[in-house]
Amino acid sequence: MIPVEYYVSLSALLFVIGGVGFLVRRNVLVALMSIEVMLNAANLALVAFNRSHLARGVGQTYAGQSHTGQVLAFFIIAAEAAEVAVGLAIVLALYRLRRTVRSDEADLLRN
C-alpha cells in the first residue's frame, strides 16, 4: 500500500510544474492549461487526504465514511469547467481584438 505522503508529494510536484508553466509561458492557451495542471494537483491532494481521514465528521448527515475531500474535488471540477469556458471565450475575444494570443500584447488597459 502506497502511503498518502507519496500522493501528496506528487501533487505538490505537479503544482510546482503548473505554476512554473503559468509564470514562464506567454501563450494564453498554455497559461490556461497550466492552471488546469495546478487544479488537478489540488484535486489529487484532496482525494489523498480524504483516503487518509475516513472518520465520520461532526454534523454529517450521511451515515457512512466521510467523503469531504472527494466532494470538494467534485466542486473544484465543476468550477473549473466554468473557468475554462469563460477563459476560452476571453481568449477568443482577445484574438478578435488584437489578432494575437500572447498575454503581453493584451495591454488595452495600460496607462
Place this chain on the structure above:
Amino acid sequence: MAALGAAYFYACALLAVGGAVSVVVAKNPIRCAMGLLLLILSVAGLFLALHAQFLAAIQLIVYAGAIVVLFLFVIMLLGPAASTPNDRRGLAVRIFGGGLFGLAGLASITLVAEAARAMHRVLPMPIPDPSFGGIEAFGSVLFSDTLVPFEVSSGLLMVAVVGAIAVARGRQGSHTLSPAEQEISRRAPSIDPMRELHPSAVFSHELPEGEAKRHAS
C-alpha cells in the same frame, strides 16, 4: 500484490509528471493539450488507486471529454495564430521568476517530506468500506450534506455558459465597433443571405458549368 500497487503508482506518477512537463515545455499548443490529456488520464488512474471510483469517472468525462476537447476546438479555430513561435521577449525575466517559484516549491516539498519522514508515518491509512467512493455513497453525500453547494454550482455553470456566449459573440449589430473590429469586419467576406436561402442556389452555384450539366442529365 504490494509490489504491483507500487508499480502502478510509480507508472501513473511518471506519466503525470511527464504530461505536466510537456504542457509547460511544448512549443505547439496541440502537444500541450495532449500532455494535459496524459496528465488527466494518469490522475484518474491515481484516483482509482485511492478508492475514488466515481471521481475517476467524472475526471474522464469532464476533463478528457469536455475540457481538453474545448481547448482543441479553440486551438483549431485560431489555426496558426494559436502558436507563438517568437516567444523570446522578456524570456530571461520570465525564466528568473519561474525558476524562483520552482526552486521555492521544490525546497518546501523537500522540507515537508523530511519532516514527515522524521515523524514516522503521521498520516493513517484506514480500511475503507466497500461502498466508499462509489456512485451510491457519493450521491448520498452530495444530496444530503452538500445539497446547497450542489445547487449553487449548477447556478454557477449556468451563469458561466451565458457569460461565455456573451463574451465570445462580441458586439454584433452594434454601431460602436472599435477600429480593430471595424478592420476585421471589413476583411471578412460578405455573405448574401438571400442567395443562401434560395433553394435553387444552394448547390448549383458551387458547381462549374459542365459539372452542373452532367449532374442534371
